[in-house]
Amino acid sequence: xxxxxxxxxxxxxxxxxxxxxxxxxxxxxxxxxxxxxxxxxxxxxxxxxxxxxxxxxxxxxxxxxxxxxxxxxxxxxxxxxxxxxxxxxxxxxxxxxxxxxxxxxxxxxxxxxxxxxxxxxxxxxxxxxxxxxxxxxxxxxxxxxxxxxxxxxxxxxxxxxxxxxxxxxxxxxxxxxxxxxxxxxxxxxxxxxxxxxxxxxxxxxxxxxxxxxxxxxxxxxxxxxxxxxxxxxxxxxxxxxxxxxxxxxxxxxxxxxxxxxxxxxxxxxxxxx
Amino acid sequence: xxxxxxxxxxxxxxxxxxxxxxxxxxxxxxxxxxxxxxxxxxxxxxxxxxxxxxxxxxxxxxxxxxxxxxxxxxxxxxxxxxxxxxxxxxxxxxxxxxxxxxxxxxxxxxxxxxxxxxxxxxxxxxxxxxxxxxxxxxxxxxxxxxxxxxxxxxxxxxxxxxxxxxxxxxxxxxxxxxxxxxxxxxxxxxxxxxxxxxxxxxxxxxxxxxxxxxxxxxxxxxxxxxxxxxxxxxxxxxxxxxxxxxxxxxxxxxxxxxxxxxxxxxxxxxxxxxxxxxxxxxxxxxxxxxxxxxxxxxxxxxxxxxxxxxxxxxxxxxxxxxxxxxxxxxxxxxxxxxxxxxxxxxxxxxxxxxxxxxxxxxxxx
Ligand SMILES: Nc1ncnc2c1ncn2[C@@H]1O[C@H](COP(=O)(O)OP(=O)(O)OP(=O)(O)O)[C@@H](O)[C@H]1O
Ligand SMILES: [Mg+2]
Numbered sequence: 351x352x353x354x355x356x357x358x359x360x361x362x363x364x365x366x367x368x369x370x371x372x373x374x375x376x377x378x379x380x381x382x383x384x385x386x387x388x389x390x391x392x393x394x395x396x397x398x399x400x401x402x403x404x405x406x407x408x409x410x411x412x413x414x415x416x417x418x419x420x421x422x423x424x425x426x427x428x429x430x431x432x433x434x435x436x437x438x439x440x441x442x443x444x445x446x447x448x449x450x451x452x453x454x455x456x457x458x459x460x461x462x463x464x465x466x467x468x469x470x471x472x473x474x475x476x477x478x479x480x481x482x483x484x485x486x487x488x489x490x491x492x493x494x495x496x497x498x499x500x501x502x503x504x505x506x507x508x509x510x511x512x513x514x515x516x517x518x519x520x521x522x523x524x525x526x527x528x529x530x531x532x533x534x535x536x537x538x539x540x541x542x543x544x545x546x547x548x549x550x551x552x553x554x555x556x557x558x559x560x561x562x563x564x565x566x567x568x569x570x571x572x573x574x575x576x577x578x579x580x581x582x583x584x585x586x587x588x589x590x591x592x593x594x595x596x597x598x599x600x601x602x603x604x605x606x607x608x609x610x611x612x613x614x615x616x617x618x619x620x621x622x623x
Numbered sequence: 624x625x626x627x628x629x630x631x632x633x634x635x636x637x638x639x640x641x642x643x644x645x646x647x648x649x650x651x652x653x654x655x656x657x658x659x660x661x662x663x664x665x666x667x668x669x670x671x672x673x674x675x676x677x678x679x680x681x682x683x684x685x686x687x688x689x690x691x692x693x694x695x696x697x698x699x700x701x702x703x704x705x706x707x708x709x710x711x712x713x714x715x716x717x718x719x720x721x722x723x724x725x726x727x728x729x730x731x732x733x734x735x736x737x738x739x740x741x742x743x744x745x746x747x748x749x750x751x752x753x754x755x756x757x758x759x760x761x762x763x764x765x766x767x768x769x770x771x772x773x774x775x776x777x778x779x780x781x782x783x784x785x786x787x788x789x790x791x792x793x794x795x796x797x798x799x800x801x802x803x804x805x806x807x808x809x810x811x812x813x814x815x816x817x818x819x820x821x822x823x824x825x826x827x828x829x830x831x832x833x834x835x836x837x838x839x840x841x842x843x844x845x846x847x848x849x850x851x852x853x854x855x856x857x858x859x860x861x862x863x864x865x866x867x868x869x870x871x872x873x874x875x876x877x878x879x880x881x882x883x884x885x886x887x888x889x890x891x892x893x894x895x896x897x898x899x900x901x902x903x904x905x906x907x908x909x910x911x912x913x914x915x916x917x918x919x920x921x922x923x924x925x926x927x928x929x930x931x932x933x934x935x936x937x938x939x940x941x942x943x944x945x946x947x948x949x950x951x952x953x954x955x956x957x958x959x960x961x962x963x964x965x966x967x968x969x970x971x972x973x974x975x976x977x978x979x980x981x982x983x984x985x986x987x988x
Pocket of ligand 1: 650673674675676677678679681682829
């Protein structure tokens with residue numbers, strides 16, 4: 351009986367949570383298309399004007415371009431650093447490895463604000479604060495560990511004997527990388543790339559701390575415009591939020607066509623032999 | 624035998640006359656190979672035999688160049704090759720778990736080395752197909768490794784190495800993942816390929832039957848120390864110490880004290896009885912030693928002259944199909960294993976004859 355009640359309570363809670371979420375999202379979406387909307391269940395008239403308004407007034411084409419540029423740069427650099435790092439961590443065993451792993455993953459575990467502020471101070475000190483480069487560097491701090499964290503199990507799935515047999519067949523390090531590791535790591539690279547991309551686009555704290563006038567990402571721009579309160583029509587802010595949501599959804603949808611996140615669970619059974 | 628067509632075109636330059644080495648390998652403070660000596664001549668089939676963890680794979684890895692030795696040198700045809708990286712040594716290797724490239728087809732796997740050498744596609748095609756015929760896998764070229772049985776995968780792994788005409792083939796327990804029947808079949812195939820193609824091979828195994836049936840020479844290892852080197856017959860019939868004897872199926876080890884020596888025979892005192900054994904150099908009267916004998920060499924009943932006869936009670940009988948093996952408790956309390964075609968009844972008391980020429984006299988350890 352008690353078990354039943356518990357289940358019911360949990361279901362109700364989940365239902366409430368989802369309805370609430372749907373409510374908020376729907377409200378924002380509806381509002382972004384509304385001409386005027388006061389105290390009625392539905393706005394009397396719809397328009398797409400707010401989107402054109404937001405696009406023009408908030409310089410969204412520029413903001414989107416900056417956002418994508420930063421995101422792609424972070425993905426590229428995080429993979430370029432994370433790939434060899436994950437390889438070494440997967441292949442070599444040394445005494446300090448557990449400690450190193452923990453240090454490495456600390457940025458993923460602790461809230462970004464705790465290290466974000468000293469990090470921002472340092473980067474401003476180097477004169478890259480407020481620039482695109484500053485944002486990229488700051489976001490890389492948690493994103494490189496994330497890439498390593500995701501690539502590691504993929505590497506561990508690849509038997510070391512495969513590298514050895516390639517070597518015995520005459521392959522150099524570079525050829526092993528190109529012909530064996532890269533094709534076998536493709537699912538891992540896509541998964542890591544996807545998660546870094548989505549996380550970078552949605553990263554607020556670090557982007558906020560480092561962004562200047564010309565280097566605002568979409569979330570940061572959204573935040574500034576929300577709190578520039580009163581000046582902008584609320585409908586245009588909602589339109590911007592919808593654009594933000596759509597961007598993230600679009601990136602996710604495109605990426606999910608290439609990546610199956612379930613592959614990350616692979617290694618639970620088939621470890622290297 | 625004439626080398627097969629699939630293998631024609633191997634130049635004299637890349638054949639092997641002699642491989643010599645003496646290597647030590649330490650992991651941390653642990654000595655895994657202790658000045659392990661080896662000398663192999665061309666076309667020889669040498670087996671490393673020893674229990675799990677004795678350093679067989681490590682030795683093979685060092686020869687391949689995959690594992691750096693801590694100490695020692697490797698010479699090939701008189702030239703030192705320690706500094707030559709594995710991909711430049713021209714050796715082929717077959718791993719226990721096949722290690723086929725899962726993203727490449729059978730054809731792609733076998734063609735891998737040739738395509739690295741930038742061979743023409745006609746040549747690659749021809750050599751891969753010849754090789755597929757040789758390992759009886761024609762028609763399988765488009766399959767992926769995951770779609771093959773263990774035995775087929777291992778044949779692909781062998782073909783992948785052989786297609787490059789390696790001057791030395793290294794096999795690391797290539798059959799241990801296969802079932803018993805397939806193991807015997809593949810064993811014969813490997814031996815056939817070795818002879819037919821005029822290969823030089825080093826083969827690692829912990830299976831004495833495999834070692835005996837394949838090898839020209841067997842190298843027995845124990846915890847990184849060389850125990851004995853010899854032909855299968857030498858190792859089988861005249862093991863040099865208790866360890867090798869035990870590995871070769873001697874199950875009975877009698878602790879004896881040596882007595883008088885006369886006419887090539889030596890007396891050995893065993894629990895108040897005098898046994899006769901063939902004398903061996905460097906064993907002297909008064910010395911304590913071990914007499915080893917195989918269960919199948921122990922005979923049931925009295926011999927004519929009454930020499931080397933022991934009495935005991937049957938404690939345990941194991942049915943082995945055509946034969947049975949029994950554990951006998953001797954009157955003195957010692958135990959003896961006997962194997963016979965004759966029926967052995969549990970609990971009965973038996974006379975056993977231990978033929979003097981079947982004893983191997985060993986030093987006590
Ligand atoms: N990378 C390594 N680091 C530390 N110790 C190692 C390493 N590789 C092997 N060893 C140790 O060296 C010893 C010999 O190992 P090796 O793999 O050569 O044995 P093996 O004779 O091939 O055994 P098996 O029949 O089980 O394959 C073992 O005790 C093993 O634990
Ligand atoms: Mg081994």
